[in-house]
Amino acid sequence: MATLKDVAALAGVSVKTVSNVVNGYAFVKPENRRRVEEALLTTGYRPNLGARNLRRGRTGFVALVLPELVVPYFAELAGLVLGAAQEHEWNVLIEQTLGTREGERDTLASLGPHMIDGAIVSPEALEARDFGELAPGIPVVMLGEHSVDLPIDHVGIDNVEAARVAVAHLVALGRTRIAAIGAHPHRGTAAQRLAGYRIALAEAGLPVHDELVATALNYHRRDGAEAMARLLAADSPPDAVFCFNDLLAVGAVRAAVERGVRVPSDMAVVGFDNTEEGAYSVPSLTTVAPDKAAIARAAVDLLRRRVEEPERPPEHVRTPFSLEIRESTRGGA
Amino acid sequence: MATLKDVAALAGVSVKTVSNVVNGYAFVKPENRRRVEEALLTTGYRPNLGARNLRRGRTGFVALVLPELVVPYFAELAGLVLGAAQEHEWNVLIEQTLGTREGERDTLASLGPHMIDGAIVSPEALEARDFGELAPGIPVVMLGEHSVDLPIDHVGIDNVEAARVAVAHLVALGRTRIAAIGAHPHRGTAAQRLAGYRIALAEAGLPVHDELVATALNYHRRDGAEAMARLLAADSPPDAVFCFNDLLAVGAVRAAVERGVRVPSDMAVVGFDNTEEGAYSVPSLTTVAPDKAAIARAAVDLLRRRVEEPERPPEHVRTPFSLEIRESTRGGA
DNA sequence: CTGAAAGCGCTAACAA
């Protein structure tokens, strides 16, 4: 593998000149430039980015730390982050934490402060205060949970309002026993969505029945199915359900259908995330649609700004969302 | 950020000793070890992996090059590769090519031979011969398409046989007008699955009707829906369809249902990939289930062996698959 | 405009 030195020797110039050509420095004698370019070609020189980075003190890598790639929301988001990062000439290192706190700690710790220029973290189990000690000196942008008190850049939607809108939609349909699936003791977003749910019910003058709030310790299809099974087994089952993500909703729909409960006539279902899966499922899923592309762009952008200017005050970017109304709350197929 | 030198100064020893302690070298005088460990702690030293790698000549990174993370099969596979790589202390850099040939070329080229120890590539548009020139000197393991003539490590299932088994299942159900969705002019796997489809029909003494073979230039849900719409609009529509991936199948089911065609009674559907989505869709999807964990493990393992021993003859690992029979070809819901 | 040389932080050969 040819090095700068090899090229210089072949072209009969110093490494400096070669370096200048490679890095597009303007003032190089045309004759030298020509010879260097020729030598570059014949050697098939490729700069050693590791060495360059060591010298420059940056790596060209950012880490994207997320719970699980099998969760479509994260897969879609990851794809968008990859694209956004590419525009800033960043390569993305994806790390799965599997949602455990150790996973999230280890990941950030193991990369060390040297291999990455920064990290975009979508925390699940991680607590706010972990961040400081965890990634000392690593610029971090946080996704999802909104904790204004933390001095960390953050991007996400207004989860309370989004949940409120979703449940208000069910109310407007005339549903009165509206359940929620996805309550979770330690997840900030879960708490916020639950709050939105409660607000919507209160606004409608509907009581909050505790037995209609189903906990889900994971947000997979299976958990949604199990939660729905529990709700249906109760004395007076719900006539609608707001699920805290699309995966839960898909599982809930499946469990309902298996028991002969028709969606949406017997049971209206709203999800959250607007994954492509939900748009094609039968029935298609009404869902809260965060602007994922905006989230990805904002996160990468925020990270870039923080890298360039480490001392700037942390920023909280709120991205838009909409409610995507589909068959699971309509008459349709 | 503390360096080795800082630690050495603080502990009153040489960098060598500190390096020895950090790297777990056994023979260090206990007294020195103690002092170094203390200095390590008070400085909060973290090794600069970039520098270490520059010295060692390896990077600790592997690239996983795939078309799109929004495709659940790739998301699931990526998750498994991440896990398998972790066991070999590799970090994974995920690159999306968006299925274009340029994307695949650029990706491999841009990383350069220096930032990654190797690459696992799931090609879509890339042609066999591209590989040599593309990644000169980079150890590469190829996923998916099986091209024995290429001197490159490779892992995948027997696509011809898998397709044959899938279609034979439809035949056994008594279906006689069995369509295929997913024919593609340039994809090796598409050609193989089509071959398996033809073999199964031939074995059953069924004719191959060209109008029952639907092309799909992409393998997304939308493409499946469109293909199914075309098939249903024909004079004598099929009574079963074999889709070359689950996404196509999901789209096909949706298009059928929208037109009042019942699955499976009017139209049996088989997919390919065994994504979680298919297991929870309504009706749940019969599908060819490749052992994705085995693929991920084999790929990482093959890559490790190639990195260690660059001159070994290329290997072709064939991973197992099974046919997962669910509601879309059964009586069920 | 270009060359020589220092040095990013680390490992390893060689000495002591």
Add this chain to the structure above:
DNA sequence: TTGTTAGCGCTTTCAG
């Protein structure tokens, strides 16, 4: 057992 030192390949003063 530990210290000294030479690089890994690159960028970047500093001279010239």
